[in-house]
Each structure stands twice: as structure tokens, then as C-alpha cells.
Amino acid sequence: MRASYHTHSRxxxxxGNLEDxxxxxxxxxxxxxxxxxxxxxxxxxxWTLKKEDLPLYLKEAFMLKxxxxxxxxxxxxxxxxxxxxxxxxxxxxxxxxxxSVHYVRTEKNDRxxxxxxxxxxxxxxxxxxxxxxxxxxxxxYYSQYREMIRNKRPVLSGHLDLLKKNNKNNFIFNEQExxxxxxxxxxxxxxxxxxxxxxINTGGLxxxxxxxxxxxxxxxxxxxxxxxxxxxxxxxxxxxxxxxAYGETEELxxxxxxxxxxxxxxxxxxxxxxx
Ligand SMILES: [Zn+2]
Ligand SMILES: [Zn+2]
Numbered sequence: 001m002r003a004s005y006h007t008h009s010r011x012x013x014x015x016g017n018l019e020d021x022x023x024x025x026x027x028x029x030x031x032x033x034x035x036x037x038x039x040x041x042x043x044x045x046x047w048t049l050k051k052e053d054l055p056l057y058l059k060e061a062f063m064l065k066x067x068x069x070x071x072x073x074x075x076x077x078x079x080x081x082x083x084x085x086x087x088x089x090x091x092x093x094x095x096x097x098x099x100s101v102h103y104v105r106t107e108k109n110d111r112x113x114x115x116x117x118x119x120x121x122x123x124x125x126x127x128x129x130x131x132x133x134x135x136x137x138x139x140x141y142y143s144q145y146r147e148m149i150r151n152k153r154p155v156l157s158g159h160l161d162l163l164k165k166n167n168k169n170n171f172i173f174n175e176q177e178x179x180x181x182x183x184x185x186x187x188x189x190x191x192x193x194x195x196x197x198x199x200i201n202t203g204g205l206x207x208x209x210x211x212x213x214x215x216x217x218x219x220x221x222x223x224x225x226x227x228x229x230x231x232x233x234x235x236x237x238x239x240x241x242x243x244x245a246y247g248e249t250e251e252l253x254x255x256x257x258x259x260x261x262x263x264x265x266x267x268x269x270x271x272x273x274x275x
Pocket of ligand 2: 006008080235
């Protein structure tokens with residue numbers, strides 16, 4: 001069973017209307033689809049919902065849910081940021097929330113580095129706030145990710161190693177180094193402890209930022225050993241990318257030993273076969 005609970009329409013930083021995603025999902029013969037616009041932040045951004053658009057997004061999403069209820073199950077959610085020491089107000093009572101870290105808050109200069117922002121912004125942030133030390137930045141990222149899990153206890157949390165998007169040529173860190181593995185393992189332990197579902201995200205692949213899904217295959221192997229439940233999501237920013245790289249990623253998941261994934265279906269998160 002295929003699905004994606006991670007999609008971005010023109011309401012935030014994606015292309016296409018919510019209904020275009022529904023149409024695409026129907027073409028793919030999916031039985032379920034989730035909307036997860038970027039929730040508004042306390043400051044203006046180019047990529048989140050505008051505060052005034054939030055009610056419009058919710059109204060349209062719930063209207064579509066009703067309109068298509070005999071053809072496909074639609075779930076209305078938000079991708080919600082966790083930013084250290086920042087209150088982010090999100091409406092309660094939605095079908096689900098996908099929690100992600102897109103900003104690292106730095107101690108020095110108290111700045112927010114956009115994790116998946118343009119490379120030069122990340123580079124500048126590491127220079128100015130970490131004296132060029134990519135390891136210190138990476139350690140802060142994972143520490144803030146763990147803080148998100150502990151403080152928000154999300155059902156579903158997003159793109160664990162998003163920071164590899166800007167790590168071409170190991171500019172920030174080397175995944176093979178033991179300190180990096182330690183940070184990842186520590187974070188997976190927290191995920192396990194709080195019973196969180198981790199997404200396998202093909203968004204980096206569809207936009208050609210990465211060669212593999214988030215998280216990297218060796219991380220998925222540890223997740224399997226720890227029996228952390230997963231959801232395969234596309235993080236599609238275009239309806240045409242709704243199932244990008246699903247075939248190869250499902251193969252990888254099966255090779256690692258995952259036979260099932262979680263799906264929000266008939267109103268509850270349940271185990272369904274992969275693919
Ligand atoms: Zn995200
Ligand atoms: Zn996203």
C-alpha cells in the first residue's frame with residue numbers, strides 16, 4: 001500500500017492545487033493521501049503558509065476530504081516546525097502533524113540557520129556561529145531534533161538527516177565518523193523511547209539534492225534493528241512527484257528487512273504491507 005502524508009501545494013512552497021494532488025493520487029490508484037502544508041512561523045518566510053492563508057488551506061483541504069470520500073481517504077495535516085526556544089502556535093484537532101527541524105538555533109549570535117536552505121547561507125551560518133566547525137553545527141542539529149521528540153512527542157517526525165542536503169563533498173560532516181554515528185544512534189534511541197514513527201523521505205531524490213532518501217540506508221538498518229516504525233513519504237512539492245523514487249526505496253526497505261510500514265487509514269495509524 002502506497003501513500004504520502006508529506007505534500008506541499010501552492011499554499012506553501014509547492015506547485016499545484018490540493019485537488020491536483022488528489023487527482024494524481026487517484027491516477028496512481030492510491031487509497032489514501034495526506035496534506036501537510038508548512039505551518040506558519042512567528043516570522044515571515046517564503047516557504048510556509050501565510051498566517052491569513054491557514055484558514056483557507058484548512059477549509060479547502062476539509063472540503064476535498066468530504067468531496068472525495070468515496071474515492072480516496074484524505075487526511076488534513078501540517079508540517080510543523082520545531083525551533084528551539086520558540087513558541088509556534090498551530091491549530092489543534094487536525095488529522096495529524098508531521099514535526100520537522102528546518103532551523104538550528106545557535107548559541108553564538110543566537111541565529112537560526114536554515115538546515116535545508118541555500119548552501120551559502122548554511123556555510124555562512126557555520127562560519128559565523130560555529131567558527132567553521134561543521135561538527136558543532138551537526139551536534140546542535142541532532143540535539144535540537146531530540147529536544148523536539150521529547151518536548152512535542154510527535155506521532156510522526158520528518159527527514160531525520162535533512163542536513164545531508166547541504167553536505168556535498170562532506171562539507172559539513174562525514175557520515176562514516178564515529179561521532180556522527182553516535183549522534184544518530186542517540187537520536188534514534190529517543191525516537192524509539194517516545195514511540196514515534198520516522199518517515200523515509202524521497203524528497204531529496206525527486207529534487208536531485210541527494211542520492212538516497214532521508215535517512216541514509218545505514219541509518220535505516222539501525223532503525224530496523226531497533227524496530228522503529230516507518231512511513232514512506234515523498235515530500236512532494238509538485239503533484240507529478242507524488243511517488244518519485246518509491247520503487248527503488250521500497251526495494252531498499254525490503255532488503256533491509258522492513259515488511260510493513262505505518263499508514264493512517266480508516267482513521268488510525270496501522271501496519272500495512274510496503275509497496
Ligand atoms: Zn520538511
Ligand atoms: Zn516538507
